[in-house]
Amino acid sequence: MPRIASPLIIVVALLYFAGVVAISVWSARRTRTTRDFFVAGRGIGLVALTVASVSASVSGFIFIGGPGLLYRVGLGALWIVLPASLTNVLGAWVLAKRMRLLGEVRGAMTVPDAIGARYRSPAAQGIAAVAILIAVVGYMATNCLAMGYVVDAIFGVGMGWGIWIGIGITLAYSVAGGILAGVYNDVFQGTLMAVASVLVFGYVLRVNGGMSGISHAIMPVAPAFLGPWGTMTPIAALSFFFVFGMGALGQPQSVHKYYMLKDPLQLKWYPLLKTLGLILVLLLYFGVGVGVKALVATGRMAPLSVADEATPRFLLGFTPVLLAALVFSGIAAATMSAINGFINIGAAAVTHDIPVALGRTLVDELRWGRVATVVIAIAAALVARYSGTMVAFLGIFGWGLFASTLVPSLAFGLNWEGATREGAIASMATGLTVTVTFETLAYFKAYSFPSGVTVSGLSLVLSILAFFTVSGLTRRAAPGQLDPDVRAVMEL
């Protein structure tokens, strides 16, 4: 990422971080119990939850890596975000009501809590928690690295200090205010990012003469770029659609937010509001990707040596510096918010889910939650700082692991009485084994799948099939594994 340090950008970034600190201090005063720390006391209203959820669904990738990928492979990269029109309503019908009600009847606070309650199985809860913990550290390391890049680009402090400054600010608000601080910081930055994204998209259209101008600029020099699959194969593009569509049901940083809603009847407008909010934020992803390609095609911008420079180069060259400053600060805040969400989920796995799986409970869960928050954040920052190219591998690994281990047991399990704990455990074990084995083989270049076949996609297919096959084989056990209150929640 190029150096973007300028007095105005630094001032805006400092003001932005001051806002984050102020919200965190306010949230810390309202965090008194474990339930406050992990699920915001189940007291978040519809609008706040919607904006926070939009914010949690995007990370630095949507503003930096995504437009860069679109610039490189064309509209094939659009298949990553196209499922957004379906995933929110899918999550609402499949998970939101049932998870929120499980929170009410069982006091469930985490995704493994829901799995443990559904199958009356501490083992299933423990395996889910272990998978989440492994994926969380990988995911966080990727976001720590992205945060280091942005902080370094704004303040010019170097990559290492960028990571530690960013993680320091995030830790301060995570430890003090838990998820409550995260939610209200998400509201703050999600609102700004939606406004900034619409403005950036407006500038893209203005400098390129609208969508038709963009198409007329690109088609003569790179017709495949604007083809339905871009420069990718159909199966590679469709694989994105599958993994980011169905896989969204297994992303704990998003689905965990269902527990926080104050009144379950407010879910009525949640998918519509969230989908509209997400579309606004994603305008930047699409607009900058195609807009920069059009500028390069018409010779108004030099070809990019690194695709990830698409957003910074467009902002610095074609938008007012104040807007650029807001977006850069927002990108830093987006990575911090992503890290905060993952820290919270990881801390819950360590201090709540794994002890429950082992038949123990911690005496002061809130205090241990804060300790775990610090330990996990430092571990992720160290991984980001010292693991080199391994970090990108860990990010991919994290997403795939969430999807393949959690989607069948959670999403199908909460909606199908025929599911069994044996099926759930088999699917989680399949997802864990296939993802770890083939991602590792690919990382060490020992074996990789043919073009278009992704480890995350194939492991999701195999874990779904394992779930239904083993549940079918053990179906006689199914009725005895459902407690009456859980059955009542599932039947609504």
Next chain:
Amino acid sequence: MTAPGDARSRRAAVSAIVISTLAIGGGYASAFVGGGAPPWGGWLFAAGVTGVLVATLALGALRRDATLGRLALPFALTAVMIGAGFVAVFALPDTGASEPLLFGLPRRAAIVLYGIGLFPTLVLPVAYALTFEAQTLREADLARLRAMTRATQAADEGAG
């Protein structure tokens, strides 16, 4: 006892999820064929991904005491729109730089963005909101569940 209509719908949704997932697996398997995936691999994958998404929606929307009811229409519409979008994208010829524009984008890209990407936004979240009380959650459901929880807790405390 589970109502027969609901049980049949649930079985149909689960069967559709399994068959669609197998189709996606078949699409992936086609990529292992030497010389790259044959065209049928893409068709199979597209059919599978449409099926698994819509069948999962249907499974999530089913209640014990009802079939899909009014939701059957928006779900069918979404399945048809996404499916038709895929058919159009695969079947229309790739005319390169001379492809006509539709709403500012080359025709096939426009079908992807507006038909597969944006159309479900106009239908599903609106259907969710409009049928929320009838199909998803009512005050009476909550009251019943809360009463049941209180009774269970009281029984547990009594036993303890």
